Amino acid sequence: MSRPELSRLRARLLRSGVAPRHVKRTVAELDAHFDDLVDEARGTGADRALAERQALEQLGDMDLLADAVCARPELRSWAANYPRIAVIVYPLACLAILPAVPLIAGVANASNLARWIACALLSGIVTATILLVLQLSITLT
């Protein structure tokens, strides 16, 4: 599909509160449909530019299409359908999840965390050994 048209449609749908998963899917399916229409037109001998123009016309006006998506509340995101509740629930959910953030970050970066802990332990052991050697040397001399 004509990329600017597609980007505009995506942006408009997201701005209008359509759930991101529906936006992604609608755009992907339109893109594939557009390619099929272009192939069909090229099969009849049209050059690429003409085939793309015809395909875009067949798909329909992108503003009307956006209106058709936005007119279906079941495709809108939860927050767009209930904005007043979302304003309360989202901050509360963020606060509730805050104590778990270090744990989540730890799990997400488990390999790095394991390396850092191993390094800290190793440097601790080396430092303790040096201090022990120094202490012994002071004691024995």
Add this chain to the structure above:
Amino acid sequence: MAQTNPPFMSGVPELLLLRLLAQQEMYGYELVRSIRKVTAEAISLGEGVIYPALHSLERNGSLKSKRKPVGGRTRVYYSLTAKGRRRLKELSEDWRRVQGGVAMALETPGHVQA
């Protein structure tokens, strides 16, 4: 741009989609071609408009979808569920009733004043 249908066509795309998908699973482009064929091009949709209709039908449980890679492209195939079959039956009965009523009104002489 593609011709759009008047407002009284509301609900017709859903009925056609359910009817066609009752026969076999299809993807969007295939469905548009089938609608053209079975209606002898009497119904012309902006082709993109079927996607919100398909997504709504899937969301309310009338359809289910699955992705299939075909010829280097990923197609989303839709098929009817048991709920979709029930919905098709309801919509078909509604449509026949409305169609019968309108036909009767058109055939009844009189009542029309110039």
